[in-house]
Amino acid sequence: MKTLSLTPNNALWLSASQASLRKLDPRAQLRNPVMFVVWIGAVFVSVLWLRDLFGDGDALWSGQIALWLWFTVLFANFSESLAEGRGKARADSLRSAKGETEAKKVQRDGKRIERVSSRSLRAGDIVLVEAGDNIPGDGEVIEGIATVNEAAVTGESAPVLRESGGDRSSVTGGTKVVSDWIKVRITANPGESFLDRMIGLVEGAARQKTPNELALSVLLTGLTLIFLMVAVTLPFFAHYSGGKLPVTALIALLVTLIPTTIGGLLSAIGIAGMDRLVRANVIAKSGRAVEAAGDVDVLLLDKTGTITYGNRMAEAFLPAPGVDEVELTRVSWLSSLSDGTAEGRSIVELAKRRLGDLGSDAQRVTKSVEFTAQTRLSGADLDDGTELRKGAVQAVITYAFGSDESHVPPAFRKAVERIAESGGTPLAVAVKQGGETRLLGAIHLKDVVKPGIRARFAELRAMGIRTVMITGDNPLTAASIAAEAGVDDFLAEATPERKLELIRKEQQGGRMVAMCGDGTNDAPALAQADVGVAMNDGTPAAKEAANLVDLDSDPTKLIQVVEIGKQLLISRGSLTTFSIANDIAKYFAILPALFVSLYPQLAPLDVMRLHSPQSAILSAIIFNALIIVALIPLALRGVRYAALSASALLRRNLLIYGLGGIVVPFVGIKLIDVLVSAVGLA
């Protein structure tokens, strides 16, 4: 006997198939009026099939129609179940991390500890979490300091510090305290944690439709009503025309005309969109935020971490007059060898790039001098007593010349000023050898803009999204980095208040604003923004105010969130267009078949030259069911998204889904008809 291997994918398919059967329950179908009409049609035709079976009707034909009508409902159910399954797989892995754990609940007296189940914890309860314990729920650290491994939610294995007060007080349920202890005030009731909310977003039955999805359902229901009028009144007109229309054929006409393709896939598209967000490790607190992300006009991006790497890097060596650049480079390198900071490492890197192999000089270093806040210098001493120093310009000048600054070459001063003006940070380098001190020159440290970010911003601009860089830097520095990164605007010397003010101003102009933030003082701005993404390592206040939480605490995610939002909307629009455009071909398949008995002269209307009226109607119904299956991958994956202007996007999608929607069913129905008639099914 062949054994069936249950790989995760197979398991997913199996459970989705089972779920699609369960969803045949009419109460589940009522949620979706379009598919409910198909469901009723399927019941009707099944009864007619029974009548045919025991009567003298064409039971083979009505049986097949009934079967495909049931398949239509099942396929739609399957698409939803599959999307749910994929979303839940991720949520389940998170949930299992959370699981039910034992919590040490601190009693009201503040001393006694009671051991309770994590599920019984309510907002406001205080728990003690010690090294080795899982944190039982989302909350805020109110006492103590500890390192926490958050790998369960972020996938990042390096433990992070969590302490009371300040911006690092937030903890997530399911993460684990590695060292020390903390007291946590639980902020979420059971079923209301971020994780629970996320699970809710990917579960079909519990899911709240997002605003646009709701609007679209209204339209689809309206179209269904209109086509219902078409189908119900048709027998009257046929009666006048001297004939009767078979009820099975009428139901087939109705089902093919109502927007079953989009009606069947709408829910899956929505769930898949949320799932893509979850895969990007972002939790949405409501589906609304994801749609809003697609509409964003202005992105407020923090400079550090999003636009620049956040630490300064050596960009150039600028020798003082009469100093060889090679000497400056070599000294800078030697003095930075033992400097473990990012700046120090970048100096070593740059020197290596400039000079290639620097030989064995490194072995001459006998002592390294650490940077202190007092000296603001660091460097190294060589075996011959030579002192190499680098540091803040003023500190190095004092080190080299004391209070007598007349020895400082004007050209050096100019160079330093130019660095500062360009938004960089100058470091000075000096060497003391045998009682003589020489100022060798300056190192230009620069806030390095991430590669590719400029192109990204250009893309966003093409999509009509303005980027605004938020930085605490002075306007001069900010302007320089803004120009280099290619953002449209910047807010220098930013404070939470100024951020909030900026958001309000943009919103008054009718624009939708997205931002990310982590501190408690970001909370008002996060709440004000249309799309607010809080970093998971941010404060509970920030996370509460935001409508999205990024588990990776990566501010760049904001751009990705916008793209996910847009892709969701595009998928929905494209499939709606496709679905509606399909109707033309279906009319041309079914109407001639339906009316040919009334007016045989109508034969020329059968432009597809289908085999027989029975095969025409059957083929249209089969196409109608199969197209749902064929489009499931597209619904789950989302329509391919490219950063293009609205006009270009429209042109492309209209060509594929509009024109395609008109042509594809003509070809598809004809092919199915050839097959069906060849096999002799109709």
Add this chain to the structure above:
Amino acid sequence: MHGHDLFRFLLFVALLLALAPPLGAWLTRVFEGRARGLGGVETGLYRAAGIDPAREQTWATYARSLLAFNGVGLVLLFALLMLQGVLPLNPQHLPGLSWHLAFNTAASFITNTNWQSYGGESTLSYLSQMAGLCVQNFTSAATGFAVAVALIRGITRRETRSLGNFWADMTRVTLYVLLPLSLLLAVFLVWQGVPQNFDSYVSATTLDGGTQTIAHGPAASQIAIKQLGTNGGGFFNANAAHPYENPTPLSNLVQVLSILLLPAALVFAFGRMVGDRRQGYPLLAAMLLLFVVGFGIVYAIESHPNPLLASLPLDHHAGNLEGKEARFGVFDSALWATATTAASNGSVNAMHDSFLPLGALVPLVNMMLGEIVFGGVGAGLYGMLLYVLLTVFIAGLMVGRTPEYLGKKIEAREVRLLVLAMLSMPLCILVFGAAAIVVPQSLSGLQDAGPHGLTELLYAYTSAAANNGSAFAGFTANLPYTNTMLGLAMLIGRYAYILPLLAVAGSLASKRAAPVSAGTFPTHAPLFVGLLIGVILIIGGLTFFPVLVLGPVAEHFAMLAGTTW
């Protein structure tokens, strides 16, 4: 196409496109309350009616005012028609109308349908014509304008609940647009030979000794507004085929031009009022395209003789002349038929019943689409805007933003209302039509059997629901059942459409407007025209495809196969 016919068609389109923009500019001034010249009269009217024109109304108040005004109009007209026998200005001593005919006619005229279940000269007194129908010709047209303007305001205004003042809008558009233009046109028509008098009918002995009654009356004044206000109810039963109603080639050209003039001008006014004239062009382009194609089909079909007669030894070069006024021929009849159903005019200068099946299909489809090809005064624009909003909603998502039109988001509330408005046409045409085709009394009014009979009945209900008023002929409507149902269809077709749209206007007005960016769905690009036409044809048109197949399409193929009924 004959060379001179092509020239005449291009001349017609050129004249329309030359006159519409300046008139659009004037309409804009009127709607924005900047039109002066009759200020004294205007303020006098406001004072007399106790209206403060500066007092803005919410959509609900605006709608209530509209309903109250039209409701009173309905009751007064109904009473007038029932009582005309005892009222003055009735030289022919015509009796009062039956209740159902009075209801049908009253509903017909307040809804700008102007369907004629009555026969003008043989049923109505001069008082009924002038104080009843003619007054409603003005007010129903002004009502259409008011709704369109309220909708435009809804789109352009931001974060407000007010849509303007219904009474002020009605007064201004009547005073500054409808009255002066009608006066101008009436004088022109009198010059062309249309009667304008209160004489009794003249009895004449014809050459072969028969007696002919020649009707008279205050025709010119009523015909002017009948065309300009896209009303279409003829003074005489034969409507614009009657030599007194449409005496010369010039009167024919000017009348058919005046059918489309105000609806076309309103599109230009729309562009101006939303502050971006480019936004009006795709609407105009879609209208023009549908119009040109529609006319092309009617002209092409009617240029050929009926294939069943083609073998007869006749001169066929003039095309299918059955039911056409010999003075006008194929070109003028085709142009008029297309224009009168594109707009919700409904006047005719040929019998559509006698068109070849596909020739008759075009006027029918024009109406089924909701008369958005220029359309009725005001009604054409708000009908087209319904499709625009729908198009934006369906296709707007494809650019990755939630749908918005001119900065206003289209959300569940708007969609619900749009769908509600969309339901009225299939309800009145399909459901009422299906009922009519099984009710014996209604069927007794049918002249022809087979698919042509279905077309006749379908045409009547379509004409009523779309507030067109043109008659296909061949279907006797003056029966209690049919009069009542057609009257209902007119009322539903008008108010079940207007009310949701006013609510949409109110809802849009209260929203913030998003600024335009590269990410905004482009509603001024040529691509949008194609998209809009696609949605109009698929959503608006396909609904009626099955019945059309059983009607004119079946008749067409049967005719080709030589089958008649």
